[in-house]
Amino acid sequence: MQGLIMDYQLNVPAILRRGEQLFGEKEVVTRLPDRSWHRTTYAEFGARARRLGAALRKELGLTDGDRVGTFCWNHYQHLETYIGAPVSGLVTHTLNLRLHPDDLAYIASHAGDRVLIADKVLWPLVEAFRERAGFEHVVAVGAGETPDGALDYEDLLASVSETDVEEREIDERAAAAMCYTSGTTGRPKGVVYSHRAIAVHTLAAAMAGVLDISEKDVVLPVVPMFHANAWGFPFTCTLTGAVQVFPGPHLDPQSLLEAFAQEGVTVTAGVPTIWTGILQALDADPGGWDLSRLRAMVVGGSAAPQSMIEGFERRHGIKVVHAWGMTETCPLGSVSELTSRERALPEAEQYAYRAKQGIPAPYVEIRARGAEGLVPWDGETMGELEVRGVWIASSYHDAPETADRWTDDGWFRTGDIVTIEPNGFIEIQDRAKDLVKSGGEWISTVALENALMGHPAVLEAAVIAVPDEKWSERPLAVVVLREGATATGEELREHLAPRFAKWWLPDRVEFVDEIPKTAVGKFRKTALRERFADAAVESR
Ligand code: AMP
Helix, strand or coil: CCCCCCCCCCCHHHHHHHHHHHHCCCEEEEECCCCCEEEEEHHHHHHHHHHHHHHHHHCCCCCCCCEEEEECCECHHHHHHHHHHHHCCCEEEECCCCCCHHHHHHHHHHHCEEEEEEEHHHHHHHHCCHHHHCCCEEEEECCCCCCCCCEEHHHHHHCCCHHHCCCCCCCCCCEEEEEECCCCCCCCCEEEEEHHHHHHHHHHHHCCCCCCCCCCCEEEECCCCCCHHHHHHHHHHHHHCCEEEECECCCCHHHHHHHHHHHCCCEEEECHHHHHHHHHHHHHCCCCCCCCCCCEEEECCCCCCHHHHHHHHHHHCCCEEEEEECHHHCCEEEECCCCHHHHCCCHHHHHHHHCCCEEECCCEEEEEEECCEECCCCCCCCEEEEEEECCCCCCCCCCHHHHHHECCCCCEEEEEEEEECCCCCEEEEEECCCCEEECCEEECHHHHHHHHCCCCCEEEEEEEEEEECCCEEEEEEEEEECCCCCCCHHHHHHHHHHHCCHHHCCCEEEECCCCCECCCCCECHHHHHHHHCCCCCCCC
């Protein structure tokens, strides 16, 4: 017997319709490149998003499934493209503006982007790859002169009228958006999100116990819209009617704190390196900003050190929500929101749980596999995390050579080495390629980094494997000290000693001014390995 329920399509148009119809007066606020503020409403954003979609089809000749590349900071025009392209049957493809022009040319042509929508303030970067990428049209966004060979975004919008806008019935299995992984090995790989994946991800992300977003919220995603869909916030806010605040290119701690206070931001999100800077600014000037409305700071993309979670909460009363995800998982995989079980534990243990990556979101299932097969959920046995679910990639775009990233029974191999607690809490121990294998045993660089960053003199710490004749690999710590602080390698080893087996302690500690970062702000361990692998540098 079949259910007798409508075959309602879970798609981006349904997300936009709700935002427009129920929350037309809610605001979308952007900090422009000249630092002034731009304010618009959901009603206006919806109308412009639809006009953009109509113009891309009518004026530029795009048809169903065609890709629209974006090369933009977080702002209202980027949101219009995000939603306007899929609503008109096109596919938004966000390009990461911190990548090398060679990678951008490869990614845009591999994705088949027909149009590029790019910020005028990023033009020198656009010129470095636009020819090679082969776009048919380039559209320039923002104030100022329109560069040669480009159409102006506002002119494109003005070229169509309301009557050109058509409401399309879009199959929920059709592509809505694309994003390439920022992988440090091999060619970047394209993930293609369906409307259905985005729609269900949006619903789950809004749930209490996940990211808990509702109409009451004012959300400022620091995470770029080109980093795994800005973790879904543009869609989640549009569905729930939350106010959206975009920081534009102004991502320094002062500008962000100013924006949080001025706009009464309730939820923000970004990678740990952003929050390291914010925490330093708050520690230096604790009463400097009124953050009384800020109730959650979502941290993901790399492990959030426990010291950071505790620092924000104990010293500034701001809750940090630690989440794990990947470009391949839309991106939400798990969130470390404590259940009543963990809340019954002593405070120190609760914080230890908060620093883990949490339990999977609804419709995401997890398991971990070691050399001997699936590992038990005992909080000790390490294995590679495998996931499946409604919004998990089933293959990469046009990359048959990557089929082995999926198991024979269709689970995605994440490449993350984890332990899973009996209560389902995941703890990421490492990327498979970053683990240190010493004397046949695995050492978690994430755990060492987390503990090192708990030392008062340490601002940032990355641990890498270096070749060793006797043990095959040993851990080496690369440390950035806080301004004016001092510490020796020996002191840091003493700080680690009570928490780890002796053989886990890094043999060498190197002090540097800065740890190189990837295009999405994570530690670039490949660069550190190249720099320190065989250099017999004196350690302190
Ligand atoms: P990306 O696709 O660039 O977002 O990278 C995904 C990878 O980032 C994951 O496979 C993890 O290795 C890492 N990652 C994301 N979130 C976390 C987290 N909360 N803790 C530790 N690693 C994380």
